[in-house]
Amino acid sequence: MVALTDNDRAMLRGDHGPAARLAMSIIARMATVVRAPSLMSITAAHIDSTIYVGEAGLEFAERLAGLDARVAVPTTLNVSGVDEHHWQDWAVPSDWASKAQRQMAAYRSMGCHPTWTCAPYQTAWRPDFGQQVAWGESNAIAFANSVLGARTERYPDLLDICCAITGRVPAHGLHLTENRAGHLLVRLREIPQALQRDDSFYPVLGHLLGGLAQDRIPVVEGLDATPTEDQLKALCAAAATSGAVALVHLVGITPEAPTSSDAFQGKSPTDSVEVDLGDLRRARQELTSSDTDRLDMVVLGSPHFSLAEFRQLAPLLRGGHTHPGVRFLVTTSRLMAEMARASELLEPLEVFGGTITVDTCILASPMLSSNVKLLMTNSAKYAYYSPGLLGTSVTFGSLDDCVRSAVAGRVVRDESLWS
Amino acid sequence: MRGTPLVPGAASGEALVSTEPLSFWGGYDPNSGEIIDRRHPLSGLSAAHKILALPLTRGSSTTTAILLEAIRRNTAPAAIVTPAVDGFIALASIVADELYGTPIPVVALGERDFAQLASGDVVVVDGDTVSVRSKGDS
Numbered sequence: 208m209v210a211l212t213d214n215d216r217a218m219l220r221g222d223h224g225p226a227a228r229l230a231m232s233i234i235a236r237m238a239t240v241v242r243a244p245s246l247m248s249i250t251a252a253h254i255d256s257t258i259y260v261g262e263a264g265l266e267f268a269e270r271l272a273g274l275d276a277r278v279a280v281p282t283t284l285n286v287s288g289v290d291e292h293h294w295q296d297w298a299v300p301s302d303w304a305s306k307a308q309r310q311m312a313a314y315r316s317m318g319c320h321p322t323w324t325c326a327p328y329q330t331a332w333r334p335d336f337g338q339q340v341a342w343g344e345s346n347a348i349a350f351a352n353s354v355l356g357a358r359t360e361r362y363p364d365l366l367d368i369c370c371a372i373t374g375r376v377p378a379h380g381l382h383l384t385e386n387r388a389g390h391l392l393v394r395l396r397e398i399p400q401a402l403q404r405d406d407s408f409y410p411v412l413g414h415l416l417g418g419l420a421q422d423r424i425p426v427v428e429g430l431d432a433t434p435t436e437d438q439l440k441a442l443c444a445a446a447a448t449s450g451a452v453a454l455v456h457l458v459g460i461t462p463e464a465p466t467s468s469d470a471f472q473g474k475s476p477t478d479s480v481e482v483d484l485g486d487l488r489r490a491r492q493e494l495t496s497s498d499t500d501r502l503d504m505v506v507l508g509s510p511h512f513s514l515a516e517f518r519q520l521a522p523l524l525r526g527g528h529t530h531p532g533v534r535f536l537v538t539t540s541r542l543m544a545e546m547a548r549a550s551e552l553l554e555p556l557e558v559f560g561g562t563i564t565v566d567t568c569i570l571a572s573p574m575l576s577s578n579v580k581l582l583m584t585n586s587a588k589y590a591y592y593s594p595g596l597l598g599t600s601v602t603f604g605s606l607d608d609c610v611r612s613a614v615a616g617r618v619v620r621d622e623s624l625w626s
Numbered sequence: 627m628r629g630t631p632l633v634p635g636a637a638s639g640e641a642l643v644s645t646e647p648l649s650f651w652g653g654y655d656p657n658s659g660e661i662i663d664r665r666h667p668l669s670g671l672s673a674a675h676k677i678l679a680l681p682l683t684r685g686s687s688t689t690t691a692i693l694l695e696a697i698r699r700n701t702a703p704a705a706i707v708t709p710a711v712d713g714f715i716a717l718a719s720i721v722a723d724e725l726y727g728t729p730i731p732v733v734a735l736g737e738r739d740f741a742q743l744a745s746g747d748v749v750v751v752d753g754d755t756v757s758v759r760s761k762g763d764s
Contacts, residue, residue: 233720240632240716255687261656261695267725343687363690363714365721421647422682451647451682496664570652592652592686595662 209238209377210245218373226276230369234377237366243377251334252282252371253327255343256364257314258571259288259307267365268313271372279374282319283327285344286511287311290566290574291323297564297574307572317372323566324540326440326511328355336462339382341370345453346444346510346588352454354439356462358382361453381454387463388472389426389456392479393419396429398487402624403432406441407605408487410587413445415490419480422451426470428458437516444510445587488625494590494603500618502602503579505529505609508538509568509586516606517547517556523610524559530616534579535561538568561613570596583618585609627739627756630711633719635731637705638750641762642676643743644668650696650714651688659701677749678703679740682712693718697730705731705751709740 217223218231238246256264288307289299315321322330325344334340334357342348342359343366351357360380362370370376380386393416402408416425425446434442434457446452456464464470507520520537529535537556539547544565547553556563569575570592583602584590590603604612608620646667648654653663659674674696693715696702706715716732723729731751739756743749746762 229724233717233724236720237713237717240720241711241713256691258688258691260651260688260691261698263695263698263722263725264691266698267694267721270725345686348687361687361713363687363717365690365694366713366717367687448649448686493665591665594664596652 209235209243211235215246215375224275226271226274227372229271229274230276230372233366233369234373234375238377241377241379243379245378246375247339247378247382248374249280249339249341249370249376251280251332251338251340252278252367253285253340253342253344253347254282254314254319254367254371255285256368257285257287257310258364259310264364265306265310268310271368272313272316276317276372278318278371280371281332282371283322283330283332284314284319286325286567286571287323288567288572290564290572293564294574298576299572299574303573322540322542324511324542325568326513326540329511329513329540330542341367341376343367345447346440348453349443349447349455350440352381353443353456353461354436361451387454388424388474389470390423390477391420391425392476393425393427394429394479394481395427396481396483398429398484400431403430405605405624406438407585409434409438409442410445410585411487411491411494413442414449414494414587415482415486416455417446417448417450417452420446420450420452424454424456425452426456426458426464426467426476428467430457430460434460435515437513440510441587448588448591491603491625494587495601496594497581497600497602499581501581502533502583502612502616502618503581504534504536505583505613506536506538506569506589507585507606507609509570509588512537512539512543514543514546514550517543517552518550520606521552521555523607524555527559527610527614529560529613532616533613535559535613537561537563539563539565541565569593583609583612627735627742628754629733629735629739629756631731631733631754632711632716633729633732634753635705635729636752637677637731638748639675639677639704641679641743641745641747641749642668642671642673643679643745644681647682648680649686649689650692651686654692654696656692656695656699656701659696673703674701675704677705677707677751679707679743681709689714690718690721694721697722697728698726702730705733707733707735707740707743707751707756709737710734
């Protein structure tokens with residue numbers, strides 16, 4: 208049985224209102240499922256339940272909102288099902304848009320910050336090292352745990368908002384130090400330095416790690432580079448897509464892994480594996496489903512494009528223009544779009560013939576028309592999900608490959624780093 | 627076989643056994659119950675009204691919302707059996723209970739028992755018990 212505090216029990220009785228009662232009932236039942244001995248407090252939350260996927264999620268949100276739910280901790284919101292103010296520029300059916308907007312309104316009414324981004328670590332609500340939080344969104348969970356050293360379990364949709372309303376979570380999993388030790392040792396063998404500095408290395412390594420680790424915590428040894436935050440973001444997103452990875456330790460890089468021994472908390476790995484260039488090459492190939500060099504659209508920004516990525520993209524676009532047959536799209540947050548605009552980084556994109564979408568992405572919103580069949584992306588997450596969710600074929604490439612392909616009107620990839 | 631009923635209940639049907647984890651988001655179509663992850667071994671098969679045996683969920687946090695939607699539309703598996711505790715699956719069923727009063731049974735079996743299940747078996751789930759009534763052709 209779960210040991211509840213007086214305050215937990217008060218919530219369960221309805222003393223804090225019917226929304227807190229419903230939320231606490233779900234949390235208490237989940238605590239039993241995961242065999243948590245008690246609940247613990249969190250100080251922030253990120254809600255993935257904002258993504259409109261059908262009536263049930265909307266009914267849940269509106270039930271809570273109708274019961275006057277209010278979040279108890281600072282809470283950010285993940286992507287929604289529409290770009291709130293620009294959805295009519297796309298193929299989004301109006302019925303879908305109105306339901307997605309109702310879902311947005313429901314979460315906004317609970318006192319959450321309308322960040323509408325899958326990269327909440329790119330906002331002012333980025334958690335600190337050691338901070339206990341309840342985050343949804345697989346890439347954000349992996350980033351918060353791995354890169355920031357904040358502590359969150361993998362919170363699924365519907366539970367995340369219950370945690371935010373009550374400020375309480377089952378005391379288990381990655382909230383507890385002893386569960387953050389590595390399991391699987393992954394040794395990189397003779398991976399060329401030039402490849403390790405390349406952006407496309409990180410999503411590919413992440414994709415490979417997710418498949419190897421599944422739900423275990425991988426510890427990567429042998430990285431001989433200083434990855435940027437966006438490279439780590441790409442790695443985490445990829446690993447959390449191909450596997451249930453919520454925490455990855457990169458020895459010498461991530462905060463809980465100054466040494467391999469720290470990453471394993473002095474214990475021995477339960478399993479180990481070596482990764483060489485051939486493994487990475489195969490992982491890279493898995494991210495491409497297309498068997499043609501034809502191309503309808505280049506899409507960047509899963510997780511949402513950062514200011515640094517806009518800064519990296521702008522010079523690549525100068526002097527070029529996307530081919531008349533190829534659309535060029537960057538998905539990002541309102542905040543990043545405003546900052547990029549203020550830094551004059553959106554103008555080069557517009558001159559190139561590209562567009563941005565905010566609040567959502569191509570996976571969360573039915574924005575692409577059915578004649579978009581052939582995608583190219585530098586995102587492992589877009590590459591992984593688009594064949595199943597959108598029915599498109601996809602080619603994975605580096606940022607540079609993506610821009611050059613958009614200009615050429617067909618897939619062009621530089622294979623030199625991978626050969 | 628005895629397991630832990632994460633969400634207790636009773637159901638019976640044909641087993642659909644996965645050797646690989648699945649993200650319901652991008653992997654399960656709540657309109658039809660079809661498995662749509664084109665990298666998944668069960669791609670193209672329907673899990674609606676089956677006893678779905680699934681190693682665990684992977685990836686997306688949206689898995690629970692998709693499974694809840696499938697339960698609401700009556701395209702969900704009749705029950706889900708896992709070899710370990712999977713909170714995502716249990717949660718969807720618990721919320722279906724709180725919201726609609728229609729949970730689906732979720733049982734965690736041990737690894738060894740889980741490995742006994744094969745697609746095509748007729749399986750009965752009742753509380754903590756999972757029994758194979760008849761073996762399938764495969």
